[in-house]
Structures are given as C-alpha cells and as structure tokens.
Amino acid sequence: MSNPSSPLDLGILPVNKLLGQYAVPAIIAMTASSLYNMVDSIFIGHGVGAMAISGLALTFPFMNLSAAFGAMVGVGASTLISVKLGQKDYKSAQHIFGNVITLTLLLGLLFSAVSLIFLDPILYFFGASAETLPYAREYMEVILLGNVITHGYLTLNSVLRSIGYPRLSMNATILAVIINTILNPLFIYGLDWGIRGSAIATVLAQTISLLWQMKVFNNPKELVHFKRGIYKLKGSIVRDTLGIGMSPFLMNSCACLIVILINRGLGHYGGDLAIGAYGIVNRVVFLFIMIVIGLNQGMQPIAGYNYGAQKYDRVLKVLKVTMLWGTLVTTLGFLVGELMPEWCARAFTTDKELIDISAKGMRIIVMFYPLIGMQMVTTNFFQSIGQAGKSIFLSLTRQLLFLVPLLLVLPQFMGVKGVWLAMPMADAISCIVTGTMLVIQYRKFKQLAVKTS
C-alpha cells in the first residue's frame, strides 16, 4: 500500500487509475480525522448546549498550535527515518526514532505546562468571554493534561507511515475515531460529565490507539523499535528534525493565528454565539476541504514523477483530472452550504439563534467555493513539481496575505458581517492570482508537451 505502483507505472498507467490508487487512501484518512472533530462538536452541542459550542470553538487555535508542535517533530522524524531506511542504515534510523520519542515527550510536557499555567489569559486573548471561558477551560484542562499522549500518538503515526505501514497508521486513526464516537455519548449523556466528558473521550481514544501503536514498536523484529540506549538526544538529529519540521510548524501556526483573528472579530462584533456559529460552519466546510487535500496528496507522486520524466502531456492530464474532481467536491460543499445550511447546523445544535447565525455565516463562507477546488489543486500542483516558492506564496494568499487585512478592515464598516465576508473575499482574490499563475504555467507546459512529443 505504500507503493501501489512501482515508479515506472507512474509514467505508463492511465492517469485516472493512478489517481484513484493514490488518492482514495489519503481521502479516507483525511475524512476520518475531520470526522473525529465533528463528533466532538455534535455531542457537545446537543449534550451540553449552545454556549459550550462557542467554548469549544475557542479552543480551535489551541488545537492548531498543539498540532503545530506535534507535526514539527512528527514530520521531521519520519522524513529523517525514511532517508536512513532508504539507505538500509537501520542503526541510525533506530537512533533517530529514540531521539524523536524523547523530543516528543519534552515538547509535549513543556507545551502542557506553559499552556496550563497561562490558560485563562490565553483563552481571553483567543476571544473568550465570562460565559464561554468556563467551557473552554474545562475542555482544555483535560486536553492539555493529555497533550503528551496526543503528541505521542501523532508522532508514532507519522513514523508508522515512514517505515512502510501506511495502512496501520490509517487503522490507528480510524480506531481512535470509533472509540471517540462511542465514548463521547457515554460520558456526556451517560455519566453527565459535560464538555469535560468529551475531552476525556478524546484523550482516552488516543491513549488506546497509542497503546496499540506501541505494541507494534515493541516488537524487536520491526526495523525500528523500542530499545535501550537510543533515547539520549544527539545535537545533529535534534537540529535536522526541527529544521525539517519548521515548515509544517509555521503553516500550522499560521492557521492558529487566523482562527484567533476570526474568533476575536466574531466575538467583538457578534458576541459569543457568532464564535460558536463559526465553530459549526468550520466543522462542516472543513470536511470538503480535507477531501480536496486528500486528492492533492494523491496527485503529488503522479505529477512529480511525470514532470521529472518530462512527460508533460501526462502532467497536464493529472492536473486536469485532479482539478475536475477537486472542483466537484468544493462545488458540492457550495451547494450544501447554500441550499441546506440550516439542516447542517441542526446536526450540531437545537438552539434557534445559533442555527440562524450559523446558516447565514455558512451561506457567506461558501460563496466562492466552486473556485476553491482549482485554487487548492493548483497550489499543491506547484508543490508537486518542486516549485516551492510559488506554492507557499499561493497558499499564503488565501490564508494570510489577503485574509488578515480583510479581517481587520471589513468589520470596521460592516460589523460582524465583515468578518464572515473577509473569508470568501480572500478566497476570490487568491483565486484570481492563482488562476493567472496557472494559465502562465499551463502555456509553458503546452509548449513543452508539443516539443517533447
């Protein structure tokens, strides 16, 4: 499963078939992790109340930040381990694995400690009010106490993938989703633990998943496994791990920053319920975004290989096919958001006002979704063919460069509507920029395709 096709197949087999092979597992994984978050919100919304949904939405940036630290170690680690395994250098891979475990523990504990000490001020900074703070605090206290477990689970999942077990890593994710889905209603309704129950369910689900992963790494027959003498930190390994992990760290931190700005804006101009509404809308639309991210992951190897092998007609083909599917998915998101937003919101809450605000917000946010598929696929396409600069620039246009000024300016004139509107506006502008760069690149490829054929 790590290699559904040999490299050569990437240049020969039909593009459609290849995309299916590579994208479907990625889409499943992405959908699973987005369901994970959705489940929490649904049970909290129905079992605890509308204010709890707002409290939960306040913790999103926290989760982003924690994921940022987790990804920094996880991505760095698995890249380094892959490189060493590629050279059959099992001893060095083993050392990296040990170092990564130590790093995960240290960073995880440090993050918990700092966050717990300053929990209230941080949450106020994130946009909490006196009403929403207790919910956010109750939830975060448990999550932060279990933070080391979350990081351990994410890191081991990364490593599992890098040592050639993408399926095990996917199973670990799905296992956590299932346990979380079972425990959530049990703790919230059965034991009446409130929002805290949901957090406990999350941590417990990850604990069980982590134990299962540890069983895999406890087997001395595995290429990398738990072993004495590999845990002492080595300067060069730490430096390389954090160096590679810096890029995903910055991207995740950027996401964190944006959510803080949105929540603060919504809280300031619209009140607590507006934050909760964003929490609901975010959960729904993110499902579609995650599916496109899965598609993109499937496109990467195909576009990359054929670009390297100078088969430009196939590069264009995979770009077109992925873009078509991506657009279909985001258009579906657009239709759902425009036609049945109340129905979506009702899945999370019974509060009339909250449903109303969520529905209005969703209609605004998905305004330009039919174009977003193209934007996301193009951004990732530049990444696939090694043009990192363009890819990062485009990704920042949508998520930072245009969004931040819009978020700061629009509400001054339009109030809370301006906060909602900033998101589709940034989408639209970034689509124009992306489209322009795509056309230029497309023409280049067309010429090259004619030349090489």
Place this chain on the structure above:
Amino acid sequence: MKKHIIINVGRQLGSGGRIIGNRIAQDFNIKFYDKELLDLAAQESGFDKRFFERNDEHKGFLKVLFSPFAPIFGSSNPYANQLSDESLFKFQSDAIRKAAEKDSCVFVGRCADYILRDFPNKVDIFITADMADRVKRVSETLDISEKEAEKKCIEGDENRAKYYNYYSAKTWGRAESYDLCINSSVLGIDSTIELVEDFISQKLHL
C-alpha cells in the same frame, strides 16, 4: 583476478580532490565518477539530469525550511514525491551502489563513502588544502577573481557539509569519518597522490 576495490574521495572545494581521485583511477586502472554520477542517477530514475544538478551536494537550511514536500497535515513520506530532495538522493545512491557492484571505481563526494559503508574492500579518503592554494586553483580553473574564489570555497564547503551531514550518519571533514585525511598543500599534489596510493595498496593488500 583483479581485486574489486572502491575508493571514496571526500574533498574541500579547490583542494585538488578531483585531480587526485582521477589520477588514482588511472593508476589503478579503474573507473572514475565525479559529476558523471549525475548522469547515472538520471538514467536510474528516468528523470532529466538538471534535477540532479540542482540538487548536487546541496541541502541548505532555507531549502529545508521551505521544503515544498513538507506536508501540512502530518503525513510525511518524502519518497511519496519522487522529485523531493530525498527521493533524488535515493536514486543517486542506488546508482552509486549499482556502479560499485559492477566495477572497481573511484567516487568523488556525494556521500559515496556512507552509501557504500558495508562494502568490503574500500578506502575512504578526505583531501584538504591550505586556503591560499584552494583560492588559487579555483580562480584559475573558473577564471574568476581571488576574492570571488574564496567566497566560492567557503560556500562550497558549507553546502557539502550540510549535504553530507544530512544524508549520512557522519560528520563531513571530521577525521573519524574517513580512513585517511590529508592536506594536499603539504607535499604537493603529486607526492600526495603517491602517498595515498601507497596507503590504498597497503590497506587493501594490493
């Protein structure tokens, strides 16, 4: 029968490592690979050579920071995209391994000493030289000013060190990473070659 041997030459930029490696290859009558490795790697992968040229003995921090292949959502197999630096290195190292299995050869740079670490009859050498000699050699070969040449030497060393330290499990230029480290300025290129060849013969019982 002739013994199957592998000589790996690490070198500071402008230290004469390439010349020394080339002469060793001639004297022992074995194959010589320096830049030629990039052709092998291109063949191995089916990719255009320019991808390997762009990546040749480079692994800068900025490149790591903006690594286009670092995934945002945690999944992370650098081999998923075959144009990633790590994939290109893998192709190149496979090419090196294949070449080494086929014939006796001299490899210059590209972590060959690490890649072939389990090879039985092999000698790893590292060539340094005084800065003045290196600057002179580089400015003459590339026809640039001495100031530019010195900058090139310093940058070249940095790049090679980063590349080597990232992909291998050893440290570039540190004595313990090699069998023999030698400053080619002390005896001059010719006598250095003689000494190194003598060392090789003794180690491999030729």
